[in-house]
Amino acid sequence: MQAVSGDGACSDITDSxxxxxxxxxxxxxxxxxxxxxxQHNARWRIDLNIAREDxxxxxxxxxxxxxxCSICGDSSRISSSSASCxxxxxxxxxxxxxxxxxxGGRRYYSPSVGEKQYIPFLNQVHDSLDKAILFYKxxxxxxxxxxxxxxxxxxxxxxxxxxxxxCSCEGFVEPNIGRTNGIECRERRTVxxxxxxxxxxxxxxxxxxxxxxxxLIDVHNHPLASETGRQFLRASREMTVGLRNxxxxxxxxxxxxxxxxxxxxxxVGGYSNVGxxxxxxxxxxxDLKSYVGDKDGQMxxxxxxxxxxxxxxxxxxxxxxxxxxxxxxxxxxxIGRRNFELYGDAMSFDAxxxxxxxxxxxxxxxxxxxxxxxxxFACCLLSQENVAHYTWAFDHLxxxxxxxxxxxxxxxxxxxxxxxxASFSSANGxxxxxxxxxxxxxMEKFPVKLGNRLVKETDFMEKMKKYIWxxxxxxxxxxxxxxxxxxxxxxxxxxWLKDMYGIRSSWIPAFFRDEPMFGLLRTTSRSESENSFFxxxxxxxxxxxxxxxxxxxxxxxxxxxxxxxNHESNSSLPSAVSRWFIENxxxxxxxxxxxxxxxxxxIASCLDxxxxxxxxxxxxxxxxxxxxxxxxxKIFKVIGVTKFPRTLVLNRWTKLAxxxxxxxxxxxxxxxxxxxxxxxxxxxxxxxxxxxxxxAGMELDKLDQVHSTVMQLSSELDKNCSNLTKKDHMAAMIxxxxxxxxxxxxxxxxxxxxxxxxxxxxxxxxxxxxxxKRV
Numbered sequence: 096m097q098a099v100s101g102d103g104a105c106s107d108i109t110d111s112x113x114x115x116x117x118x119x120x121x122x123x124x125x126x127x128x129x130x131x132x133x134q135h136n137a138r139w140r141i142d143l144n145i146a147r148e149d150x151x152x153x154x155x156x157x158x159x160x161x162x163x164c165s166i167c168g169d170s171s172r173i174s175s176s177s178a179s180c181x182x183x184x185x186x187x188x189x190x191x192x193x194x195x196x197x198x199g200g201r202r203y204y205s206p207s208v209g210e211k212q213y214i215p216f217l218n219q220v221h222d223s224l225d226k227a228i229l230f231y232k233x234x235x236x237x238x239x240x241x242x243x244x245x246x247x248x249x250x251x252x253x254x255x256x257x258x259x260x261x262c263s264c265e266g267f268v269e270p271n272i273g274r275t276n277g278i279e280c281r282e283r284r285t286v287x288x289x290x291x292x293x294x295x296x297x298x299x300x301x302x303x304x305x306x307x308x309x310x311l312i313d314v315h316n317h318p319l320a321s322e323t324g325r326q327f328l329r330a331s332r333e334m335t336v337g338l339r340n341x342x343x344x345x346x347x348x349x350x351x352x353x354x355x356x357x358x359x360x361x362x363v364g365g366y367s368n369v370g371x372x373x374x375x376x377x378x379x380x381x382d383l384k385s386y387v388g389d390k391d392g393q394m395x396x397x398x399x400x401x402x403x404x405x406x407x408x409x410x411x412x413x414x415x416x417x418x419x420x421x422x423x424x425x426x427x428x429x430i431g432r433r434n435f436e437l438y439g440d441a442m443s444f445d446a447x448x449x450x451x452x453x454x455x456x457x458x459x460x461x462x463x464x465x466x467x468x469x470x471x472f473a474c475c476l477l478s479q480e481n482v483a484h485y486t487w488a489f490d491h492l493x494x495x496x497x498x499x500x501x502x503x504x505x506x507x508x509x510x511x512x513x514x515x516x517a518s519f520s521s522a523n524g525x526x527x528x529x530x531x532x533x534x535x536x537x538m539e540k541f542p543v544k545l546g547n548r549l550v551k552e553t554d555f556m557e558k559m560k561k562y563i564w565x566x567x568x569x570x571x572x573x574x575x576x577x578x579x580x581x582x583x584x585x586x587x588x589x590x591w592l593k594d595m596y597g598i599r600s601s602w603i604p605a606f607f608r609d610e611p612m613f614g615l616l617r618t619t620s621r622s623e624s625e626n627s628f629f630x631x632x633x634x635x636x637x638x639x640x641x642x643x644x645x646x647x648x649x650x651x652x653x654x655x656x657x658x659x660x661n662h663e664s665n666s667s668l669p670s671a672v673s674r675w676f677i678e679n680x681x682x683x684x685x686x687x688x689x690x691x692x693x694x695x696x697x698i699a700s701c702l703d704x705x706x707x708x709x710x711x712x713x714x715x716x717x718x719x720x721x722x723x724x725x726x727x728x729k730i731f732k733v734i735g736v737t738k739f740p741r742t743l744v745l746n747r748w749t750k751l752a753x754x755x756x757x758x759x760x761x762x763x764x765x766x767x768x769x770x771x772x773x774x775x776x777x778x779x780x781x782x783x784x785x786x787x788x789x790x791a792g793m794e795l796d797k798l799d800q801v802h803s804t805v806m807q808l809s810s811e812l813d814k815n816c817s818n819l820t821k822k823d824h825m826a827a828m829i830x831x832x833x834x835x836x837x838x839x840x841x842x843x844x845x846x847x848x849x850x851x852x853x854x855x856x857x858x859x860x861x862x863x864x865x866x867x868k869r870v
Contacts, residue, residue, distance in 0.1 A: 195314070204315045206238025213237055215296060219308040224258055224298060227306055231260050231296050236330035239319030240264070245295065256300040257309075263329070264292035264317050292316050326367040334371055334379050336819055337777055342379055343828050346641070347648040349632045352376040362785075379821075386825045386832070387640045391841040392421040393833045395639040399426065401830075408432060410495040413839075414487065420840045421639075423484060425491045427473035430654065432496060435472040437752055438462040440501040441615040442472065444511075445622030446480065450633035451642045453842040456480060457633070460492060461625045463615060465752045466660040467688040469625050471653065472496070474646070476639075478845045482510045489518035493525070502529040502607075504616045506536045529610070532602040534563075535618040537595065544591040555584050566604035566614055573605040611745075628653070639841070640829050663687060664750050673697060676737035684739060689748045 194202040208214050213234055221227040228244065235242045245259030268287040297310035325331055334342075338359070345355040356373045360366050387394060392415075399411040408429025416422050427435075439462060446458040455476045464470040473495060475488040493499060499519040505511040511530075519528035542550045550556050562568070562576035577596065586592055600606045607613035632645040664686040671678050672694060681693045710718040746752050791797035826832065 201316070202318075204317065204319050205313055206234070206240065206315075206319060208234065208237045210237075215308055215311055215313075217308055217311055220301070221298070221306050223304075224255060224306055227258075227296075227298050228260055232330045235262075236325065236328055239321070239325055239328070240294070240315060241329045242296075250300075254300065258298045258306070260296045260298070262292040262294040262315060264288050264290050264315070265295070267291055288317075290317050323367075326369075327372065332371050332375055334375050334821070336824060337781065338369075338371055338376075339379060339821070339824055339828075340777055342376055343383070346380065346383075347632075347644045349634065349645060349648075352380050362781075382821070383825060383829065384638060384641070386822070387638050387829060389841055390833055390837055391638045391640060392839040393837045394830050395424070395643060396421075396839050397833060398640070398643065398830045402428075410491075412491045415839055418840065419838065421842045422478040423475070423487055424477075424639075425473065425475040425488055425495075427492075427495045428650075431472050433753070434462065434464065434470050435496045435500075438464050438470055438747055439472060439496060439498070440612040440747070441504075442500040442502070443504045443616055443619050443621040443625075445506060445619045445626065446477075447626035447629065448847065449635040450629065450637065451476070452636045452638060452844075453478075454845040454847060455842055456845075456847055457629070457642075458488065459622070459625050459629065461621050463621065464657065465686050465689065465748055465750075466657065466664075467692075468657070468660070469621050469628070469653075470657070471625065471650065476642075478842060480508070480510065480847055482513050485510050485514040486518055489514055493518065493523065499523075499525045499528045501526075501611075502531055502613050502616070504531045504533060504619055506533050506619055529607075529613060530601060531607065531613070531616070532598070533617075533619040534602050534604075535620065537602055538563075540591075545586070545589070549584065553584070555580070558583075563603060566608050568605055570605050573599075573603060644829070660686070660688075661750075669694075673701065677739065680738040684744065684749055686748065686750055 193207060194204045196202055213230075215231060215234055221230065228242065232242045241263035242260055243263050243265075245261040245265065247255050247259065248257035250256050266289050268289050292315050294312050294315045295310070296308060298306040299309035301307050320328055341359055342352065342355055345351075345358070350358075353373060356369070356376050359369050363369055396413060399409075399413075403409045403411060406429055409426070410428075410432065411424070411426040413421060413425070414423040441462060443461045444458065445461075446456040448454070448456055450457040455478050457474065457476055459474045460472040462470050462472055473492055475491075477484040477488060503515050503519060505515065515528065515530040519530075521527040541556065545555075558580045559577075562573050562580070565573075568576075577599075581587060581589075581592065595602075604614060604617065629646070629649055632649040633642060634645075637645065667687075668682050669687060669690055671682065675697065678694065678697050681690055681697070685693060707720045709720075787801055788798075791801050
């Protein structure tokens with residue numbers, strides 16, 4: 096620190112204990128009217144004669160005290176405690192401000208910013224008020240205080256001619272006091288930073304369309320943020336486009352704000368580098384929900400209209416009640432309709448719950464693809480589980496797909512027994528569907544209907560399952576076996592068993608063995624698996640717009656998995672276990688998952704077959720009659736055949752099942768996929784930037800080069816680009832808010848039997864849950 100005498104000469108304070116009256120220069124700042132400088136109790140004391148009009152703090156005289164480091168004798172830092180110029184000193188302080196003591200002992204702080212290009216000064220010119228406040232906010236961020244807009248003065252034409260930018264601690268807050276039974280109490284526990292700080296920057300208009308710094312007060316009556324606290328300043332926190340995209344993309348994958356914040360912290364190398372707090376992340380997620388608000392129903396239908404315009408294969412339908420609330424919604428995209436063309440011969444249907452805040456049931460129509468994996472054909476959201484709602488959804492499925500499924504499997508819902516035969520009938524000129532009931536749901540009822548003692552302590556179920564689950568016996572054999580077991584255990588009068596026997600053609604495998612694809616699905620486990628899959632993405636509190644975003648994310652994962660399996664099947668060949676040419680043909684023809692099933696049959700043909708008789712050779716072919724030891728069916732095998740007859744192979748199981756053209760157009764406009772492209776580009780930019788920073792390492796000169804390049808690029812973009820507002824960004828993410836009257840209202844809260852928090856729990860389910868608890 097130096098003291099400047101009246102004649103302008105400078106001398107080091109440490110050279111003498113008493114200096115002539117003059118201007119004291121401290122950390123690049125000049126304190127005028129210094130009346131006395133002396134060393135007292137290991138501190139430099141500088142008395143100042145401060146004019147009231149200069150600082151407007153209500154005192155005319157004051158002093159500053161500078162602690163002297165006991166090791167190096169330097170006094171370049173000012174703090175309320177001992178300070179040092181060297182971090183090695185034990186009394187090192189990380190304060191970034193200096194303070195002045197008033198005669199009353201109150202401290203006044205001045206920011207300490209190292210680089211001069213970030214420090215404002217009188218008569219500094221800015222091109223606009225926006226650039227001026229950005230400059231002052233950046234100065235506050237470096238100095239340790241926040242900035243907000245203050246009062247302004249306008250000309251007759253509306254031009255702002257005077258604008259105040261003040262410290263966020265300017266002014267005072269009146270206490271919010273209420274009364275409860277005559278006792279004063281605060282209504283809320285809130286904090287306020289306002290303490291009447293006078294620090295401010297005043298900008299004045301100058302021709303043409305520019306502003307200059309007319310007044311600058313750079314002294315604060317409160318401590319400034321430390322190095323570790325600057326990250327929590329408002330000037331240091333901003334939900335940029337990149338951070339908003341991260342929160343939005345994470346929400347589509349059902350990743351909450353807390354995990355997203357932690358993930359971003361790992362990506363940028365520390366919480367101080369995130370540029371926002373966890374509260375900011377949650378606030379933006381709240382703003383997304385608030386943006387949708389009560390316009391949820393209208394926005395989801397408007398979104399479907401846009402998709403149908405950009406993809407002609409997209410089909411949707413909806414219905415509202417008398418008050419205009421959405422109660423039914425059905426959709427099927429081009430890929431789903433194409434999949435139904437290929438794999439719609441067997442379909443499973445089951446509803447799931449707790450996927451949206453309206454408690455509407457979510458019901459996907461599920462099939463099995465060529466890789467033996469679940470595939471989604473279409474979906475619907477319904478407000479009720481009744482005949483009318485299911486009939487509406489099934490009718491639109493037939494309308495969208497153009498045909499009935501071959502077989503439909505459901506649970507024993509009473510509504511399904513009415514809807515499936517009616518909707519998938521031959522009345523519409525199509526081939527009627529076969530309705531099959533889920534065997535698992537029926538088998539689960541045996542202990543409830545017959546009692547645990549009979550089911551678990553006898554061989555009743557073992558004998559019964561022999562006839563129930565077998566698909567290799569004739570119908571007559573099943574009926575004889577059922578009657579024999581019932582008679583053995585004297586259950587002829589059991590009403591439930593009589594009912595199950597009466598509908599045996601709807602769930603016993605023996606009744607489905609002779610029809611193609613009827614035996615593919617025995618239970619609704621495919622639907623259960625599909626519901627579990629969607630449960631990884633959806634939340635109970637989702638709006639319909641959020642539900643749709645997460646549904647798209649789920650379908651992307653499902654279809655990407657299909658693409659991976661296609662690649663593996665087309666780019667690799669499985670190892671053979673025999674020398675038969677027909678096994679090699681199966682490897683070329685079928686997907687990997689189906690080939691392994693065929694391979695098991697080939698092995699069984701070697702081990703479990705017996706030759707019963709052989710014919711003489713005719714035209715180079717010998718016919719042999721063979722019998723499967725384990726299965727009493729007769730099979731004929733032709734000697735000399737090296738390939739599967741293509742007329743006997745279902746196209747749905749082959750590698751080329753989905754090749755060729757489709758009646759459904761898969762074209763999607765560029766505008767529809769713009770958000771996905773922008774998100775990918777931002778990810779790549781961030782990755783490349785991190786790579787550049789990593790290459791710079793810990794070398795300051797290289798880091799300065801990266802910093803200067805980024806700042807130069809930012810200044811160039813400021814000239815040609817306008818900032819994307821948060822509202823515009825949310826509109827690009829979720830969709831535009833309806834501009835006119837809202838004709839489709841959000842659904843009412845529904846009450847369905849399957850809702851987890853409202854459905855009745857049976858005594859058996861309570862007992863099972865209790866048994867699982869640890870004692």
